Amino acid sequence: MAKIGILSFAHMHAYGYASSLNSLPGAELAGIWDDDLERGEAAAKQFKTRFFSKMDALLESDIDGVIITSENIRHRAMVERAAAAGKWILCEKPLATTVEDAKAMVQACKKAKVGFGTAFPCRYSPPLMVAMQQIQSGAFGEIYAASCTNHGSSPGGWFAQDKLAGGGATMDHTVHVADLLRWILKKEFTKVYCELGNQLHKGSLKTDDVGSLHLEMEGGVQISHVASWSRPKSFPTWGDVTIQFIGSKGVLDVDAFNQKINVYSDAAMKAEWAHYGGNPDTGLVTDFVQSIHERRDPSITGIDGLRAVEVTVAAYQSHKTGKTVKIGR
Amino acid sequence: MNVAIIGCGGMGSYHAQMAANCGARIVACVDAFPEAAKKLAATHGAKKALGMKDLAKILSDPGVDLVLIATPTPTHLELVERAAAAGKHIFCEKPFCRTSADCKKAIAAAKRGKVKLFVGHVLRYFHEYEALKAQIESGKIGTPGWVKMYRGGMFPVGSKKWFSNFDQSGGVTFDASIHDLDWLRYMFGDAERVYCQALQRTEPVLMDYAQMTIRMKSGLIATVVGTWAHPSGFRAKAEICGSAGLLYYDSAESPLSAQQRESGAGPGMIIPLGADSVSPYQLEWEDFLAWVRDDRKPRVVPEDGLKAVALAEAALKSAKTGQPVKL
Numbered sequence A: 001m002a003k004i005g006i007l008s009f010a011h012m013h014a015y016g017y018a019s020s021l022n023s024l025p026g027a028e029l030a031g032i033w034d035d036d037l038e039r040g041e042a043a044a045k046q047f048k049t050r051f052f053s054k055m056d057a058l059l060e061s062d063i064d065g066v067i068i069t070s071e072n073i074r075h076r077a078m079v080e081r082a083a084a085a086g087k088w089i090l091c092e093k094p095l096a097t098t099v100e101d102a103k104a105m106v107q108a109c110k111k112a113k114v115g116f117g118t119a120f121p122c123r124y125s126p127p128l129m130v131a132m133q134q135i136q137s138g139a140f141g142e143i144y145a146a147s148c149t150n151h152g153s154s155p156g157g158w159f160a161q162d163k164l165a166g167g168g169a170t171m172d173h174t175v176h177v178a179d180l181l182r183w184i185l186k187k188e189f190t191k192v193y194c195e196l197g198n199q200l201h202k203g204s205l206k207t208d209d210v211g212s213l214h215l216e217m218e219g220g221v222q223i224s225h226v227a228s229w230s231r232p233k234s235f236p237t238w239g240d241v242t243i244q245f246i247g248s249k250g251v252l253d254v255d256a257f258n259q260k261i262n263v264y265s266d267a268a269m270k271a272e273w274a275h276y277g278g279n280p281d282t283g284l285v286t287d288f289v290q291s292i293h294e295r296r297d298p299s300i301t302g303i304d305g306l307r308a309v310e311v312t313v314a315a316y317q318s319h320k321t322g323k324t325v326k327i328g329r
Numbered sequence B: 001m002n003v004a005i006i007g008c009g010g011m012g013s014y015h016a017q018m019a020a021n022c023g024a025r026i027v028a029c030v031d032a033f034p035e036a037a038k039k040l041a042a043t044h045g046a047k048k049a050l051g052m053k054d055l056a057k058i059l060s061d062p063g064v065d066l067v068l069i070a071t072p073t074p075t076h077l078e079l080v081e082r083a084a085a086a087g088k089h090i091f092c093e094k095p096f097c098r099t100s101a102d103c104k105k106a107i108a109a110a111k112r113g114k115v116k117l118f119v120g121h122v123l124r125y126f127h128e129y130e131a132l133k134a135q136i137e138s139g140k141i142g143t144p145g146w147v148k149m150y151r152g153g154m155f156p157v158g159s160k161k162w163f164s165n166f167d168q169s170g171g172v173t174f175d176a177s178i179h180d181l182d183w184l185r186y187m188f189g190d191a192e193r194v195y196c197q198a199l200q201r202t203e204p205v206l207m208d209y210a211q212m213t214i215r216m217k218s219g220l221i222a223t224v225v226g227t228w229a230h231p232s233g234f235r236a237k238a239e240i241c242g243s244a245g246l247l248y249y250d251s252a253e254s255p256l257s258a259q260q261r262e263s264g265a266g267p268g269m270i271i272p273l274g275a276d277s278v279s280p281y282q283l284e285w286e287d288f289l290a291w292v293r294d295d296r297k298p299r300v301v302p303e304d305g306l307k308a309v310a311l312a313e314a315a316l317k318s319a320k321t322g323q324p325v326k327l
């Protein structure tokens, strides 16, 4: 039995991970810590586990690993403490808001000899898994270009506070696609250009809510990506992850969350989508639990998280300089 | 109104029908391939069907009031200059000319010849895009801040494969996405800068794929994707995001869809199958003819054609340099 704790419910993904943990036979949600007492206690009650009012108390308990779902800028300190306590770590995306922080986190886990993974559940989304297999099989030939989106609705709260999130929609919604492209194409990013701004929520948000990025990968693969919080409240679903791949042997379109039934209910008074298909969170958490049993890194590593951070950071830098930014290693 | 069609390929043939629908008469057809001219002339009962070396005969004919230019883009300037010098009003297909410098020369030629010069930015007449415009102007979605335009499908063939010569056609960026670039200007004003990635491959397969980000002077961000990389079909999409809502149009959700069994080389030009009461191409003609007859200002003026070309040109420059280009 792998005993796992969750540090902070600031990120709503914590709820998905907690319920996945509770559904797994080989895992136990052994405790929750949160700096927001009320939120933490409510989550502990909801997921039938213990609430710890002190982070160190949870880290010093007999848990094997932690899932960190705090605000972006707090990831580093928590990862470093959990690593020092010898715990396996799964950290929410974006891993960090600076390349320096992400590198330090990877280093800390290496030094402490603990497994370190980044939460990129999209790799466990069935449509994206099929897309990956198809592209890797060579059925679409060499991939020359891709155009991608990761739209969402405005999350508000700390997500749109620069001090806690390190940026806005571009920070929030670039890393998933960056990771998917690396995973599917098996190439690294070389260049980034980005136009971003607060385009839609001038009254309510201070950060950017749209980023239109142009990326290049090794071998000159041309990629555009739009990261946004552009879905209005009336939109039938929270957002999307889409990629159109252009290959020498054809075109492949994947719309990861389009496994859906259209729902028209007078109770909601707006069209809604009901999703079917697998739950990516469960795939992610299952791998994390296995990594603890097998004393290995989770399949999606800290380095994967770092590579995605490099893209985001370069995007903000490009916005500042108005030029293409090279990613060098 | 008596019309001479110059360039009797895909678009020229379609325009001849649109002009005829508006009550104009097709009196002459001219093409580098006299066969193409003859075929179109026969369809419309035009008396004259000539090769290009006889263009002067048509232009000096006082019985011709207007010319339609639907030849490959790099030939537009010379034809505009000659028609203008002969005092003929001109309907020129988009892209106006292959360079913005050429567009300026064409505009000057029309001024000198005192003729009306219309550039076929037909998207401004598409019912679905006009519906988008009306929704935007109604204020329902608040202030637009980000827009995505998508257009394309299979690689067009055209006569002598002129589209696949990227120097001539400018590829999907210059030939197809220019529709969206013009529409962005039409709706949201001028562009400040553009960044573009353009694929323009000839090996191992002929294909093009363009991805652009445009910052408008208003601050709006537009993402534009154009494809000539698909094995088949055509699709256009437009997504307008505002402070209070979102508009989305997708031609794949059209009221009509059809799949024809392919024969031969496939179509040289793609006009999406629609269920419009009046073709947007006919609306262009109505607008142009009203300008000629009644001096009523049309929806597209030559400067619009120039600015669309300048924007597409800047995009191609960005694709080459790998840096954004200021307009």
Ligand SMILES: NC(=O)c1ccc[n+]([C@@H]2O[C@H](COP(=O)([O-])OP(=O)(O)OC[C@H]3O[C@@H](n4cnc5c(N)ncnc54)[C@H](O)[C@@H]3O)[C@@H](O)[C@H]2O)c1
Pocket: B006, B007, B008, B009, B010, B011, B012, B030, B031, B032, B033, B036, B052, B070, B071, B072, B073, B075, B093, B094, B095, B120, B122, B157, B158, B159, B160, B162, B175, B268, B269, B270
């Ligand atoms: N508005 C639209 O929706 C749309 C769609 C497609 C093309 N176009 C534009 O229309 C124009 C023509 O495109 P098309 O698809 O009809 O191409 P096409 O190749 O089908 O037709 C071009 C015709 O011009 C003739 N021609 C070639 N060189 C010539 C020359 N020097 N002088 C006279 N005739 C010549 C060819 O023989 C051919 O018949 C281009 O500018 C293109 O960008 C517009």
